[in-house]
């Protein structure tokens with residue numbers, strides 16, 4: 001999240017960068033400062049704990065308990081060789097559960113099968129991206145025309161307010177009627193103003209998550225097919241999840 005240019009107003013999609021129409025959350029300057037901090041490795045003095053690829057985000061399908069992992073070393077006397085094995089198992093803290101241990105290879109396989117069920121294949125990826133571009137375009141057109149409509153209504157109300165004040169100053173309307181009408185018009189004016197702000201800021205809130213969804217789902221398909229390490233698979237699993 002800290003390294004996504006979206007937050008300072010830049011949209012990157014399909015290898016093309018463009019200026020977003022949304023209000024940036026942070027400045028480019030702050031973004032650059034954060035990037036420099038991210039490059040520094042602050043962990044050099046701390047001893048690193050062994051990290052299991054699949055712990056922390058998978059749960060047992062039988063009882064819903066968290067999955068923990070253990071590393072075991074096996075010694076082979078004949079060949080005088082030591083091999084390390086990682087096993088995953090249900091913590092069984094939520095009650096009775098019959099699930100046995102699962103070695104890393106089998107865990108990896110099960111997860112790949114699960115990720116496949118929510119992945120987007122290459123052919124569909126292109127179709128989704130095309131639809132996304134159409135939606136994006138339609139949305140901008142819609143937002144623009146809505147803003148135009150709201151702005152002209154706002155101008156009309158402001159004109160009425162001016163006219164009302166003139167009528168009051170020319171003593172065409174009495175003070176009571178003036179106040180009453182003025183309050184009504186002010187309410188309409190404020191309402192229109194907040195609608196304009198809302199349209200501006202909410203116009204494309206779903207675009208970024210949708211784009212992310214398409215990219216992750218497409219990557220999921222590639223990752224489940226590739227002969228990658230469990231660590232890569234676990235990164236994508238967290239995203240897909």
Ligand SMILES: [Zn+2]
Pocket residue numbers: 060061062063064065090091092097098099
């Ligand atoms: Zn369980």
